[in-house]
Amino acid sequence: MNEVTRREQSRAATELDIRRQARELLVREGQEAVTLRAIARELGITAPALYRYYASREELLSRIREDICGDLSAELTAAMPTEQGHLSKVFAVCRGFRWWALAHPREFALVFATPAAKGTRKRGGPERQGGGGTAHEQEMPRRDELGSVFLKVAGPLMAEGVAESPPAHIPEELRDGLGDSRRDLAEAFEAEGIDMPREALSAEAVYLLLRWWARLYGQVALEVFDQFPFDVSQAGRLFESMLVELAGESGLS
Amino acid sequence: MNEVTRREQSRAATELDIRRQARELLVREGQEAVTLRAIARELGITAPALYRYYASREELLSRIREDICGDLSAELTAAMPTEQGHLSKVFAVCRGFRWWALAHPREFALVFATPAAKGTRKRGGPERQGGGGTAHEQEMPRRDELGSVFLKVAGPLMAEGVAESPPAHIPEELRDGLGDSRRDLAEAFEAEGIDMPREALSAEAVYLLLRWWARLYGQVALEVFDQFPFDVSQAGRLFESMLVELAGESGLS
DNA sequence: TGGGCGAAGTAAACGCCGTTAACTCGGGAT
DNA sequence: ATCCCGAGTTAACGGCGTTTACTTCGCCCA
Numbered sequence: 001m002n003e004v005t006r007r008e009q010s011r012a013a014t015e016l017d018i019r020r021q022a023r024e025l026l027v028r029e030g031q032e033a034v035t036l037r038a039i040a041r042e043l044g045i046t047a048p049a050l051y052r053y054y055a056s057r058e059e060l061l062s063r064i065r066e067d068i069c070g071d072l073s074a075e076l077t078a079a080m081p082t083e084q085g086h087l088s089k090v091f092a093v094c095r096g097f098r099w100w101a102l103a104h105p106r107e108f109a110l111v112f113a114t115p116a117a118k119g120t121r122k123r124g125g126p127e128r129q130g131g132g133g134t135a136h137e138q139e140m141p142r143r144d145e146l147g148s149v150f151l152k153v154a155g156p157l158m159a160e161g162v163a164e165s166p167p168a169h170i171p172e173e174l175r176d177g178l179g180d181s182r183r184d185l186a187e188a189f190e191a192e193g194i195d196m197p198r199e200a201l202s203a204e205a206v207y208l209l210l211r212w213w214a215r216l217y218g219q220v221a222l223e224v225f226d227q228f229p230f231d232v233s234q235a236g237r238l239f240e241s242m243l244v245e246l247a248g249e250s251g252l253s
Numbered sequence: 254m255n256e257v258t259r260r261e262q263s264r265a266a267t268e269l270d271i272r273r274q275a276r277e278l279l280v281r282e283g284q285e286a287v288t289l290r291a292i293a294r295e296l297g298i299t300a301p302a303l304y305r306y307y308a309s310r311e312e313l314l315s316r317i318r319e320d321i322c323g324d325l326s327a328e329l330t331a332a333m334p335t336e337q338g339h340l341s342k343v344f345a346v347c348r349g350f351r352w353w354a355l356a357h358p359r360e361f362a363l364v365f366a367t368p369a370a371k372g373t374r375k376r377g378g379p380e381r382q383g384g385g386g387t388a389h390e391q392e393m394p395r396r397d398e399l400g401s402v403f404l405k406v407a408g409p410l411m412a413e414g415v416a417e418s419p420p421a422h423i424p425e426e427l428r429d430g431l432g433d434s435r436r437d438l439a440e441a442f443e444a445e446g447i448d449m450p451r452e453a454l455s456a457e458a459v460y461l462l463l464r465w466w467a468r469l470y471g472q473v474a475l476e477v478f479d480q481f482p483f484d485v486s487q488a489g490r491l492f493e494s495m496l497v498e499l500a501g502e503s504g505l506s
Numbered sequence: 507t508g509g510g511c512g513a514a515g516t517a518a519a520c521g522c523c524g525t526t527a528a529c530t531c532g533g534g535a536t
Numbered sequence: 537a538t539c540c541c542g543a544g545t546t547a548a549c550g551g552c553g554t555t556t557a558c559t560t561c562g563c564c565c566a
Contacts, residue, residue, distance in 0.1 A: 005533085005534070006533070006534090007533065007534075007542080007543085010543085011542090011543080014543085030368065031368075032285075035522085035523065035524085036523080036524065036525090037522080037523065037524085038523095045543095045544070045545090046544070046545060046546080047523090047524080047525085048524095048525075048526080048527095048544080048545075048546090049543070049544050049545075051525075051526090052542075052543055052544075053543095056524080056525080057523095057524065057525090105368055106368055109366065109368045112478065112480055113362065113366045113474070113478050114478070115283065115284075115358050115359055115362045115477075115478065147482060150482070170494070171490065171493070171494050171497075173490055174487055174490040174491065174494055177486065177487035177490060178487060180484070180486060181483055181484075181485060181487070184483035184484065185483060188483065209482075210481075210482075210485070210491065213475075213481075213482055214468075214471060214472055214475055214491075214495075215467075215468065215471060217471060217474070217475050217480060218467060218468060218470060218471010218472060218474060218475060219467055219471060221366070221470070221471060221474050221475075222466075222467055222470050222471060222474075224368075225365065225366050225367070225368065227365055227470060228463075228466075229400060229403070229462075229463075229466055230434055230437035230438060230441065231433070231434075231437065232434060232463070233430065233433060234427055234430035234431060234434070237424065237426055237427040237430055238427065238463065238467075240424070241423070241424050241427055242467075244424075258562080258563070259562065259563085260513075260514085260562060260563070263514085263562095264513085264514080267514090288551085288552065288553085289552080289553065289554090290551070290552065290553085291551095291552095298514095298515070298516090299515070299516060299517080300552090300553080300554085301515080301516075301517090301553095301554075301555080301556095302514070302515050302516075304553095304554075304555090305513075305514055305515075309553080309554080310552095310553065310554090
């Protein structure tokens, strides 16, 4: 067993080439230049051949989004120091995210700023199709893989009860409404294999997590899309300032 | 004088129709549906006729971006209470911005999250082509018009020395680098006809202004692009919480 | 009042695009 | 040796932005 016929091999290689060329076009010339015909041209084949691999251009773009998340995920994981205390890990991931976004603005836009497409973004129900595992269990959406990086770094911090000082008093009505998010987050940690004592997932902790993500994403998007009101050559320092501030508000050193 | 020939009238009307149809297509079906042929079809003319009005599709989109800024600007101005203290005005503008963005996601994306297009976004030099004014002095980019709304509400707050308490100690290296921004901001206020004593434009004030914009933009983009890590039904409350927090950090009631 | 100029609009065409349908042809299983 | 099926092809459809050459008609001036 484990025979890989030439056909399978060739198919896999071509599929990879397609995505690679598509990525290159995206980087070089922007989203609307990612054209089935252009990809095919670069690969020395004809456009309709691509339909043997993807049902449509939109599906190809979708796969590319996943690839991008995978790459980003790997890069952030690599940038994370082993043995350095959780705070430096958090900082490393945040800085890594910013750096990646600035270096790959089109990819960032494709993944993090595509206007939602209406029906997308379902809450992932219990639709695990648990077939017998061959080798690598199989191709879960890379989006989760990216989330897992953030969870891996946030988890330990939350587990050890980050905010000894409960600095941000949450508005009452928000505290109540955060219940669903607490459950979602608990599930996510469990799925990730990270132990998370129920009481560590306080409303405060969830609130803090949301603030981290909101400000990180916000500042990065602001910078990538160049939406500073007047030119800010100090964006980097501003970002660093945000990080230490956020850390302070979270009760970290 | 002041004669408007039928030609001019007709031309102006058609130009307006074009932009209106384009906006409708944008809202209804998204950016890539804003097609010269589609617009022409809806107007009962042929596509090449549009080239009498705009040199290219890209130029048309550019004009639409300006129109959108104009509308948003007007909406925010209207939403601003007269006679209510500066803080409520700030809150009203922020809430208005969020509300508008959620109600007009495609417009928001077009204006606030388009990947920069390389050569754009020059710092506006002294290239005023001050011809003799006919009627309305003429068509300054709507982007400035939008900025002016924010300046109009931020100005008074800064002028009266917002942060009596200097709460956020700015990192030294950032304080230095903020010099350019202070100059830019001073110019902007002057251009807007808002008196701004030089000493009110402290580094702290500029820093606070940047934080307001960064968080406002960030949170709104996060919500429009649906990038919350898990579903947050409480986005509205989260937004409100951010506002009061920001106000607190700025030394406002 | 008429002549002509210039602007608004059209028709036809070019080269792109995504997508479909009908085909060739060769590797792999029987 | 045979058949099958899947990767790849060619040809075609309709839609796209844009250019070119043309009609047509409102306006200005004689």
